[in-house]
Amino acid sequence: MNGSNRPDAQPTVWIVGAGPGAPDLLTLRAMRLIEQAEVLVWTDSLVNPQIAALAPAGCERIRTSTLTLEEVMAMVVERALAGRRVVRLHDGDPCLYGALAEQICRLADAGLAVEVVPGLSAYQAAASALQQELTIPGLVQTIVLGRAGGRTGVPESESLARLAALRASLCLYLSARHVEEVQAELLRHYPPDTPVAIGYRVSWPDQWLQVVPLTAMAEVSRERALIRTTLYVVSPALAASREARSRLYSASHNHLFRGGV
Ligand SMILES: C[S@@+](CC[C@H](N)C(=O)[O-])C[C@H]1O[C@@H](n2cnc3c(N)ncnc32)[C@H](O)[C@@H]1O
Structure with a gap:
């Protein structure tokens, strides 16, 4: 500076x-x-x-x-x-x-x-509020930050279909206005019971944050009249057991700073 x-x-x-x-x-x-x-x-x-x-x-x-x-x-x-x-x-x-x-x-x-x-992005605030890691070993190791097309549009190579095909932890910004199309496209790739966190004004005093199955994403968004300041986190990680231990902390895993068993 x-x-x-x-x-x-x-x-x-x-x-x-x-x-x-x-x-x-x-x-x-x-x-x-x-x-x-x-x-x-x-x-x-x-x-x-x-x-x-x-x-x-x-x-x-x-x-x-x-x-x-x-x-x-x-x-x-x-x-x-x-x-x-x-x-x-x-x-x-x-x-x-x-x-x-x-x-x-x-x-x-x-x-x-x-x-x-730099500033903390909405997806980080949402993950913290959920107390949720978005990269669970053996389940999902990639986070995608994306959006539905909308007026701005996205390049064809980044269409929602392509992003969803990864089945990664998918954080969707600026997408609430298109939630019906988004849900329909996601259902072509993720299992119907995949958890979706819907976060409105995360970290504000009037934060609203709920995890619903993918099949309820659009209905719940419409019920709450969510259009602005809404983030979706679609991820198999949200269903993973909190008991799951990362290999990094397992006693049987050696790394540079710790000799293993
Ligand atoms: C123009 S984008 C800017 C994103 C911002 N630069 C970021 O890193 O979070 C605005 C969109 O970000 C998301 N967003 C920003 N702040 C949010 C919050 N506190 N809770 C939920 N979504 C938020 C919403 O999808 C909103 O429509």
Whole structure:
């Protein structure tokens, strides 16, 4: 971190991950940057207002939910070039569905340096709330972070059918609006009783999180009117016995730091 927009340094914009919602799931680096912000540009549709409230009293706060990317970038660029410390705050981790590439390109075009600060993503908050490992030895060793097509679409090579064919721990973002099609496609690949965790606003005070069989995924989502801020975790790991012991901790397994039996 260069820590300041010194006149001799290239002005910097910080793109910061706010984590899934709970303020105490922020990284220390994210918290310090928010506390020092002169301008906070935040995704008010997804970031907890308590996190935006950590910015100092004199900080200019810009909500982005009603703005286009062009409008947001114009405000960020103008303020950063004027020497103000601009923090662009995204929900979760900025590298996931955060339009990070487009923003970095535009900031670079304007002669601004960028620092990106990671945040905990929604799937990590959901797994922790469930007290659930998503990689159970002998059962599932891969986590897929994906989405249903929707308006943005996904490349054909990443269609839901292809992702589901792996039968991995599948974490689906931005997919609640398409839950009927998602369930139908998943049922072509996973057994019908595969557990699906449905998480709404995980780590927020009004978190709702439930594990249902795959066959009930759409019905339960519709009953709860879930459209936004909903994550699905589809995984055979959610049914695995908690008694299952990873080979890593088994007494019969040698590794670098422990001689085995
Ligand atoms: C634009 S994407 C951004 C994802 C974010 N960058 C991340 O790493 O979590 C927004 C989607 O993430 C998921 N999401 C983000 N925060 C969530 C939370 N606290 N609980 C459940 N889903 C969440 C939802 O699928 C939501 O529609």
